Amino acid sequence: MLLLAACDSGQGPERPNLILVTVDTTRADAFSCYGNPGVRTPNFDRLAASGVRFAEARTVAPLTLPSHTSLLTGSLPPEHGVRSNGLTALGPEIPTLAEALRGAGRRTAAFVSAVVLDSRYGLDRGFDLYDDIEREESADRRAGDVVDAALSWLEADPDAPFFCWLHFFDPHEPYEPPAGFEDAAHPYLGEVEYVDREFGRLLTWLEQRGLSDSTLVVVTSDHGESMGEHGENTHGAYVYDATLHVPLLMSMPGTLPPRTVVEECVSVIDVDPTVRDLFDLSGPVAGTGRSLTPAFAGQPLAASPAYGESEYCRIHFGWSSVSTLIHQRWKYISSPQPELYDLDQDPREKRDLAAQHPERAAELARALEQLTASLNSHATLSIELDEADARQLESLGYAQGGSSSEGDDTERLNPMQLSNVLRLHSRSLGSMREGRFEEVVTFMQRATESAPGVGLFHDFLGVAYNQLGRTEEAKVELERAVALSPEHPRIHLHLGNTYRNLGDREGAEREYRAARLLGPYLTRARLSLAELLLERESFAEALTELEQLLELDPANIEYRRLLGRAHAAAGAPSKARAELQKAADLARTRGLVPLADEITAEAASLGDGQ
DSSP: OOOSOOSTTOOOOSSOEEEEEEETTOOGGGSGGGTOTTSOOHHHHHHHHHSEEEEEEEOSOSSHHHHHHHHTTTOOHHHHOOOSSSSEEOOTTSOOHHHHHHHTTOEEEEEOOBGGGOGGGTTTTTOSEEEOOOTTTOSBOOHHHHHHHHHHHHHHSTTSOEEEEEEEOTTSSSOOOOTTOTTSSSHHHHHHHHHHHHHHHHHHHHHHTTOGGGEEEEEEOSOOOOTTGGGOSSSSSOOSHHHHEEOEEEEOTTTSOTTEEEEEEEEGGGHHHHHHHHHTOOSOOOSSOOOOHHHHTTOOOOOOOEEEEEOHHHHHHSOOOEEEEEETTEEEEESSSOEEEETTTOTTOOSOOTTTOHHHHHHHHHHHHHHHHHOOOOOOEEOOOOHHHHHHHHHTTOOOOOOOOOSOGGGSOOGGGOHHHHHHHHHHHHHHHTTOHHHHHHHHHHHHHHSTTOHHHHHHHHHHHHHTTOHHHHHHHHHHHHHHOTTOHHHHHHHHHHHHHTTOHHHHHHHHHHHHHHOTTOHHHHHHHHHHHHHTTOHHHHHHHHHHHHHHOTTOHHHHHHHHHHHHHTTOHHHHHHHHHHHHHHHHHTTOHHHHHHHHHHHHTSOSOO
């Protein structure tokens, strides 16, 4: 057990609180305390001054869900198995920090600000309250709303020990700083400065309540932002330090030493065991993270390699995986063309030294292989996203495609050499989000020429062509997409819609059935299938499909109304009126009065009979 009295001031608090703040998409140099004079972050800076700043902290993946999963479990992605956004959830075998803190008698609450951290992904385990996004309303929310919600919860019982996690999504692209922050050096930094102001409200609350000395405040990020470095506009594909080097601050006045800078390389997986050590928490620890508490007593930390990875391009485009290992001054990147950097002499990673130092590269390659082989992997839970869910993730800039898993990385394209294609994909996501479909066509045509064989790119082309009314061209592209990614249900849905628009009901039904088989959660495909079944008077199957959809979402007005129409078409007007009236009542409850009146009139128009 590490005594909390790490400073001369004496014994620390008996049952300290924890506030964990994760600022999404924030490079270490986005805080002025990390040496950037062009950004104003006074509140993060004063936290650093009151405690410990880790100068060389690294995250484990340039994606929100995998890195937060590692942060809250102390385990690496190969251990917990969550390798991308929106695909899998944390499995039940891995204990979380929130479970340990709640088990030690603390109130626990999380306030997250983007759908990518929705409770369905398993990070809600151990939280009494997990305040996430209403998916139907928005994909993200502002930092001010998060702080408001957190302060309301804290005020409800401020005297009870607590763990409160706040996640701020604001610095994520698109960069749209609120009023008062438009004069920042860059809109991205304006978002960071706005988050700093809102974070300051939290510090002020702790001070006013007299809780600063009894509360450990930890601030870090899930990943950085490339901002054009190495040809990457945002994040997700690469493992350079633009996206892996993140801030990490810890403060608890009277317990942690002030104005302390730790120069050794550490990882976000070290936060969980550090908190457990400081708080003397018992219970199982999931992964390979280590406690950083020796640094608080002025002791040097033993050199420990920092691991990072990106499976993004393999999962969504069928290209190779990328991983990295940082050991002291050296950084090795594993890909079909390995890279080696001396971070002391070249912190921006501009000079690849793999050819000049082959022995060093081979040594780190072996160490990386040995590390990954030694990890104990745990099963994840599969996630079922419908079309709307996938579109929300795409609106945040994350691909939601599918690719073949066959073949090893030596047979795949190297994403490190395809930055031009990644930029085209990123621009396509923005153009799709804003309805500029001609641009999507231009970008994706160029992408398919540079990197053929990606089903997702042809899917984008097909969707854009459909939006432009160029249905025959959409058909060609979507048929290519299905051939390249036959296991991806959304592509079958898009092709089914295209066939239906062309009057090919048989082809549409075939594709809707394929989408339903591969993704039973893809409700739009099942609804479209039910509509086709009604058109060809297959009433029994249509009724079954609609009843199953209503089991998934009993308050869905569209499903309920179509079920009423199906009963009417099948010759059961009394059942039809009952379902239509339920649909009208649902609409009226939601304030949709004109729609409710329309459905009521439809019900009244049905004749009597059974």
